[in-house]
Amino acid sequence: METTQPHAYRESRGELVHFDDGIVRLFVLATAIWGFVGMLVGALIALQMPFWQANLGPYLTFGRLRPLHTNAVIFAFAGNAIFAAVYYSTQRLVKARMFSDLMSRIHFWGWQTIIVSAAITLPLGITTSKEYAELEWPIDILITVIWVVFAVNFFWTLKVRREKHLYVAIWFYIATIVTVAVLHIGNSLAIPAGLFKSYPIYAGVQDAFIQWWYGHNAVAFFLTTPFLGLMYYFLPKAAERPVFSYRLSIVHFWSLVFIYIWAGPHHLNYTSIPEWAATLGMVFSVMLWMPSWGGMINGLFTLRGAWHKLRDSVVLRMYVIGITFYGMSTFEGPMLSVKTVNALSHYTDWTIGHVHAGALGWNGFMTFGMIYWLLPRLWKTKLWSPRLANAHFWIGTIGMLLYVMAMYSAGVTQGLMWRAFDEAGRLVYPDFMETVIQIVPMYWVRLIGGLMYLAGVILMLVNLFKTIATAPSKLDDSSITVS
Amino acid sequence: MSPFIETDGKHRKLEGWPFMFTLLTTIAILIGGTVEFLPLVLVESNVPRIETVLPYTPLELAGRDVYIREGCVGCHSQQVRPFRDEIERYGEYSKPGEHVYDHPFLWGSKRTGPDLHRVGGKYPDLWHVRHMEDPRSTSPQSLMPPYAWLLANDLDFEDIPSRMSALRKVGVPYSDAEIESAVRDARTQATRIAEGVAETGGPDGLEDKEIVALVAYLQRLGTDIN
Ligand code: HEM
Numbered sequence A: 001m002e003t004t005q006p007h008a009y010r011e012s013r014g015e016l017v018h019f020d021d022g023i024v025r026l027f028v029l030a031t032a033i034w035g036f037v038g039m040l041v042g043a044l045i046a047l048q049m050p051f052w053q054a055n056l057g058p059y060l061t062f063g064r065l066r067p068l069h070t071n072a073v074i075f076a077f078a079g080n081a082i083f084a085a086v087y088y089s090t091q092r093l094v095k096a097r098m099f100s101d102l103m104s105r106i107h108f109w110g111w112q113t114i115i116v117s118a119a120i121t122l123p124l125g126i127t128t129s130k131e132y133a134e135l136e137w138p139i140d141i142l143i144t145v146i147w148v149v150f151a152v153n154f155f156w157t158l159k160v161r162r163e164k165h166l167y168v169a170i171w172f173y174i175a176t177i178v179t180v181a182v183l184h185i186g187n188s189l190a191i192p193a194g195l196f197k198s199y200p201i202y203a204g205v206q207d208a209f210i211q212w213w214y215g216h217n218a219v220a221f222f223l224t225t226p227f228l229g230l231m232y233y234f235l236p237k238a239a240e241r242p243v244f245s246y247r248l249s250i251v252h253f254w255s256l257v258f259i260y261i262w263a264g265p266h267h268l269n270y271t272s273i274p275e276w277a278a279t280l281g282m283v284f285s286v287m288l289w290m291p292s293w294g295g296m297i298n299g300l301f302t303l304r305g306a307w308h309k310l311r312d313s314v315v316l317r318m319y320v321i322g323i324t325f326y327g328m329s330t331f332e333g334p335m336l337s338v339k340t341v342n343a344l345s346h347y348t349d350w351t352i353g354h355v356h357a358g359a360l361g362w363n364g365f366m367t368f369g370m371i372y373w374l375l376p377r378l379w380k381t382k383l384w385s386p387r388l389a390n391a392h393f394w395i396g397t398i399g400m401l402l403y404v405m406a407m408y409s410a411g412v413t414q415g416l417m418w419r420a421f422d423e424a425g426r427l428v429y430p431d432f433m434e435t436v437i438q439i440v441p442m443y444w445v446r447l448i449g450g451l452m453y454l455a456g457v458i459l460m461l462v463n464l465f466k467t468i469a470t471a472p473s474k475l476d477d478s479s480i481t482v483s
Numbered sequence B: 001m002s003p004f005i006e007t008d009g010k011h012r013k014l015e016g017w018p019f020m021f022t023l024l025t026t027i028a029i030l031i032g033g034t035v036e037f038l039p040l041v042l043v044e045s046n047v048p049r050i051e052t053v054l055p056y057t058p059l060e061l062a063g064r065d066v067y068i069r070e071g072c073v074g075c076h077s078q079q080v081r082p083f084r085d086e087i088e089r090y091g092e093y094s095k096p097g098e099h100v101y102d103h104p105f106l107w108g109s110k111r112t113g114p115d116l117h118r119v120g121g122k123y124p125d126l127w128h129v130r131h132m133e134d135p136r137s138t139s140p141q142s143l144m145p146p147y148a149w150l151l152a153n154d155l156d157f158e159d160i161p162s163r164m165s166a167l168r169k170v171g172v173p174y175s176d177a178e179i180e181s182a183v184r185d186a187r188t189q190a191t192r193i194a195e196g197v198a199e200t201g202g203p204d205g206l207e208d209k210e211i212v213a214l215v216a217y218l219q220r221l222g223t224d225i226n
């Protein structure tokens, strides 16, 4: 990291810079393959919910596979997508090759090792049970080491940059790298009891608080800030338009990173945490709506005067869906944080609908758009089939809508049934089972939606491998001459 | 504000200074968590103690670890909210002081099945054994997966003391004597439960199986306050 002068970037006119494209190709491949695996597991657990016979015990039961699904889609699918975006765009934005090719490779293979360890240990029942932090302590240590390698490589690249000013995408990457490190370490502090078991140092109320400080900000700094960075680089590129507002990016960046951290307690409304903490969480969550929409506005308005391009560009259409769903889930999130709404939604499928609007809409489509844009550039050839990409767009969009609609109706239905009283003041549905049977049809609809979304991912995989097959046998790194 | 965010304003300078930028970002993300978390640790009144809440017995602890291993928390919450319908359905709402020995907390975020915080004492032991072996035998329309292997797997009694020692390091007040006699105590409690199950018409020979630990844990849940 730079400690001396604000002007310590390199003056290097006329110099030829080669970028490391190989590492980006690796991360893109990993993204697509793990995306398929993670969503396949998603489809399996979606089947297990209405059809218990699909639980193939003990290793493939719902309880053990649910964390496998969340870890695979968040850390393997979204994670590799983030790294692809960071490695591709940072090199170009700072006009420098990544500091160390070796560190980039250690990062890549280390991360895949972590994912494979997760895929083995979670079905074996080796878990901390803390959501999105289920991996046991030896894997946690490996995550820390690999993250540090990533950070050193990234910050050293900034140090040797040839572009004085850091572009807004880089700000979001910086926030991501720092905060994920802090969250991961803070939430994983535990005392081992053997190689595959540990107990967190916090208990009860404090453990719950730390967990959702982590959990909520995993959403913020793993599923949001790096994807905003991705948006700020790839959207203007694909639209061939500058970002809508520089000032808006400054204001929404700083307010977003400052406010997000406070919002964790909205996962614990009406639980045993103190009232003041829940209220703080609610207030900051509602405030979060504004900086979130700042990002959405900056994204959508970048397309001003370029909307006609959507007709021919599946990449841009995917970004528009992605950013729109970002806007929807960051409106819905603050609403769910309001106590009276949360009283109804908490514990129901409404949360699952909210999660997947963000995950399938925002993370999924931003990633797909990036992959379709990168394929011809990284493999120096044409996309094998634009029509297949178009089919992916439609089947994915419809599948996602089916998924979230089914979950909203299931969530609201069940939430209302739980609290229904008759005139005599007795529960209308005292038997929990009645409220489950009512929503089973919605579980089937969700499965159909999920399978459609998964089918889209398969189309993308086919397109990807067919495209690679037409690539020239020798792929040179891209280069630029610094002007 | 505006000299800061102008096209050539102060922020522009900051963008040329990654170290400072990273430092300011780090400060910005540390404030919220610190302000919220410190009072939770330092101010006792945030988690009022309840005298009757005690650590889990060795067998219950082993059962809790089975609950964690199987991922029950993915479908069952352990947190009754202070609403009329929840109190009616599940029982007294959950208090902060009830969780002081819960490393980790198991409150959950989704109720695919019902809340379990007040399930202790709600059903006989035999009901739980049958229900875990085949949920449809007790609740005909249930969607829960069967866990028949819990009736076949041997419980790892020998590992319990080291788990208690680890928990002691994070603040659970297990005494030396309790850790020393943990295996014996666990076996005694297991035998008592297994005998009860057999006497009420259930299967024989469960005293060294994982199921009795899980049953012990479930029967303990939410019963420390009355
Ligand atoms: C084919 C696509 C997918 C299907 C069929 C699917 C299905 C599911 C199912 C059935 C659950 C469990 C819900 C419950 O317990 O009630 C779940 C949970 C979850 N999924 Fe997915 N999923 C898919 C894609 C994704 C993607 C792409 C992401 C993230 C990038 C994601 C993130 C999550 C998260 C975070 C949860 C846990 C939610 C919570 O605890 O509240 N899913 N998914």
Ligand code: HEM
Binding pocket: A131, A215, A219, A223, A224, A263, A266, A267, A268, A285, A286, A288, A289, A292, A326, A329, A330, A331, A332, A333, A334, A335, A336, A337, A338, A342, A345, A346, A347, A351, A354, A355, A358, A359, A362, A363, B109
């Ligand atoms: C302004 C932004 C947002 C706010 C204030 C917010 C708020 C919330 C709230 C109140 C819940 C429900 C907690 C509960 O009742 O259990 C929730 C759950 C969740 N949200 Fe958001 N949300 C936001 C944006 C997003 C986005 C963009 C994503 C995904 C990319 C996302 C992913 C999730 C996940 C994964 C959960 C489930 C956590 C769990 O219970 O396991 N959120 N959010």
